[in-house]
Amino acid sequence: MKAASNLVLCVDDELVGLRIRKILLERAGYRVLTAPDGPSGLAIFSAEPVEAVILDYSMPGMHGGEVAVRMRLAKPQVPILLLSAYMGLSSEVTSLVDMYMTKGEGAPVLLEKLNSLLRPVSTS
Amino acid sequence: MNLSQFNNILRQVFLLPVVALLVVAGALYVQIRNANLTVNLIQDADARISQAALVSKLIADEESGLRGYETTGDPQFLEPFSEAEAHIQEEIKNLGDLARDDQDQKHDITDLREEHETWRDGFAIPVIGQVRGGGKANDVALNLHGKVLMDDVRHDLDDLIHKAEDNKARRIARWHRQVHTMLLALLFLALGMGVLIGLFTRNRLHSVSAAYQATLEILGRRAEELFQSEQQLRTTLDSIGDGVITCDAKGRVQMMNPIARELTGWSLAEARGELLEKVFPIVNETTRETVETPVAKVKRLNRIVGMANHTVLIRKDGTELKIADSGAPIRDKRGETTGIVLVFRDITMERKTQDALIANEKLAVAGRLAATIAHEIHNPLDSVSNLLYLMRNGASSEESNQFMDMAEQELTRVTQISRAMLGLYRESKAPVVVELKEMLQEILLLLERRLSDLGVTVQTDMLKPVSVAAFPAELRQVFNNLITNAAEAAGPGGEVKISIVPQAAGLDGAGQRTQKGAKITIADNGPGVPEDVRPHLFQPFFTTKGEHGTGLGLWVSRGIINKHGGTIALESDTSQASHGTVVSVFLETNPIINAGGG
Numbered sequence: 001m002k003a004a005s006n007l008v009l010c011v012d013d014e015l016v017g018l019r020i021r022k023i024l025l026e027r028a029g030y031r032v033l034t035a036p037d038g039p040s041g042l043a044i045f046s047a048e049p050v051e052a053v054i055l056d057y058s059m060p061g062m063h064g065g066e067v068a069v070r071m072r073l074a075k076p077q078v079p080i081l082l083l084s085a086y087m088g089l090s091s092e093v094t095s096l097v098d099m100y101m102t103k104g105e106g107a108p109v110l111l112e113k114l115n116s117l118l119r120p121v122s123t124s
Numbered sequence: 125m126n127l128s129q130f131n132n133i134l135r136q137v138f139l140l141p142v143v144a145l146l147v148v149a150g151a152l153y154v155q156i157r158n159a160n161l162t163v164n165l166i167q168d169a170d171a172r173i174s175q176a177a178l179v180s181k182l183i184a185d186e187e188s189g190l191r192g193y194e195t196t197g198d199p200q201f202l203e204p205f206s207e208a209e210a211h212i213q214e215e216i217k218n219l220g221d222l223a224r225d226d227q228d229q230k231h232d233i234t235d236l237r238e239e240h241e242t243w244r245d246g247f248a249i250p251v252i253g254q255v256r257g258g259g260k261a262n263d264v265a266l267n268l269h270g271k272v273l274m275d276d277v278r279h280d281l282d283d284l285i286h287k288a289e290d291n292k293a294r295r296i297a298r299w300h301r302q303v304h305t306m307l308l309a310l311l312f313l314a315l316g317m318g319v320l321i322g323l324f325t326r327n328r329l330h331s332v333s334a335a336y337q338a339t340l341e342i343l344g345r346r347a348e349e350l351f352q353s354e355q356q357l358r359t360t361l362d363s364i365g366d367g368v369i370t371c372d373a374k375g376r377v378q379m380m381n382p383i384a385r386e387l388t389g390w391s392l393a394e395a396r397g398e399l400l401e402k403v404f405p406i407v408n409e410t411t412r413e414t415v416e417t418p419v420a421k422v423k424r425l426n427r428i429v430g431m432a433n434h435t436v437l438i439r440k441d442g443t444e445l446k447i448a449d450s451g452a453p454i455r456d457k458r459g460e461t462t463g464i465v466l467v468f469r470d471i472t473m474e475r476k477t478q479d480a481l482i483a484n485e486k487l488a489v490a491g492r493l494a495a496t497i498a499h500e501i502h503n504p505l506d507s508v509s510n511l512l513y514l515m516r517n518g519a520s521s522e523e524s525n526q527f528m529d530m531a532e533q534e535l536t537r538v539t540q541i542s543r544a545m546l547g548l549y550r551e552s553k554a555p556v557v558v559e560l561k562e563m564l565q566e567i568l569l570l571l572e573r574r575l576s577d578l579g580v581t582v583q584t585d586m587l588k589p590v591s592v593a594a595f596p597a598e599l600r601q602v603f604n605n606l607i608t609n610a611a612e613a614a615g616p617g618g619e620v621k622i623s624i625v626p627q628a629a630g631l632d633g634a635g636q637r638t639q640k641g642a643k644i645t646i647a648d649n650g651p652g653v654p655e656d657v658r659p660h661l662f663q664p665f666f667t668t669k670g671e672h673g674t675g676l677g678l679w680v681s682r683g684i685i686n687k688h689g690g691t692i693a694l695e696s697d698t699s700q701a702s703h704g705t706v707v708s709v710f711l712e713t714n715p716i717i718n719a720g721g722g
Contacts, residue, residue, distance in 0.1 A: 014503045
């Protein structure tokens, strides 16, 4: 069953990884917007009707934690999935977001987590 | 009591008996003189008595001569009379002379003379004239008259003699009294003087003995204090944790504390009097050359000398100990060196601790890098795993080719990173030729993520490849450290400039010879290091990063650079206009590397 066409925002400074993630999500039936850093991600987030965010933690200038705080201030209902290459981020950071995973856990895990964020209660 | 007081007492004790004896002698002299005068008077009296006896005899001769002539008429009988008559006046005069100023006697003598003359003129001469004229002179009346006259004379004479004898007896009695008085006086004087001298001497000697007692007490107290102070010093030395050896000015061992005995393996009895070089032979840890003992150094420089590094003590049994030592001269009041104190300690444990700290810092660097590297590897791995997922779930062959190219790129990156990581931890036994430009680029690759996280841009100025002989892993640690420090100091928006400049052999500004090598500078435009902090930067456990730093980075870095025969220097500026910090490292192309460094 194809998922409804949800609009997802991906923020990551790793451009290759971002590109691949966009292809992956589009293949999974999502509409995807991308941003290479925190500030531009925030701009898109406030301008577009984004339904979920996949956010990288480690980025130059403004890290994922800070971006998440601002997004929560703007639209608290939008779920955020924090993605990081670092193991064991502090709970201070992870408590800001709805879900957290490390890079390298694989595409199925990512898709499953995103799906559960968008359809929290009954369907899946 | 001081010496002059003591001499004073000695003088007093000597002078008093002399004075006392003089007084006694004076008194004795006066007494004896008086007695002598009396004896003279007695002799005088004797002389008068015998003179009076002589006169008496002459008068008797006259009388008996006259009587014989009167009876016989023979002039032969008159001879004694004439004889006596010739001397009698003279002898009476002598008698008068003897009487001297005794008026009574003089008077008696004048009477005697007159009566004698009366007798002679009134009786003797007329009788002689009568007999010579052939007449008889046996007239009773005449003779009675003569007898009366002669009796007067005799009476006078007797009187004289009697008085003289009286006189003599009186004088003898006086003499006796005088002698008696003299004896008594002598006795009392001698007794008095004896008691006086005794009391005085006793008093003086008492003060001497009191002073002596006081001196003894002071000496006793001093000795006790000295003993206490020596005991204190001895206890201090014995309980001190460092080895202490004291030597005389010639460098012969005098004293060793227990730690010194334990460390050198020599007992005090064996070592005492031996030259320090024998008891305390030290060599350089690396070169094995004999090191000048601190004592010799103190003798040469005449000042306190500090701890020497990399010194090994060869113990009596031949085993070796790593030690640090120092020496100080012992000076007397005039400032002359009378001995030397040597202090040393076993730094084997210290060195082990130091080594452990260095290893610890290496681990800390590794830990910090591991996080970075995990990040660096996770990102490409995530991409690759996503690509594989896409390909497995039905991609066109064109897409698959594109995905494979991307996966390959990502894997190449992982390989590069893992290679750089290995380089940081590959230990080598001997120095190898290291290309500095390549090494710095590898380090920058590893740090790329961290630098971009910090928001720092890096500018490099590395035109030519420069090679030096070095332990690459250690140099990587140093530069990793310095670049991280610079980036953290620069902060978001900051800039780090890295340059490598080859240096030719020659003379530097100060005229020092410099070797061929390379100068690496790492400059940041951060706020700079405050002046009061700068001196501490190369000390262990000093950090400006709070809990995030071990405080060992610069300390270890300097150790490594020094081991490589190089130098590391830090300049910093905190002014508003041109703030920033520059760390420059100089490395020789072919250095002499200290094996024991660290």
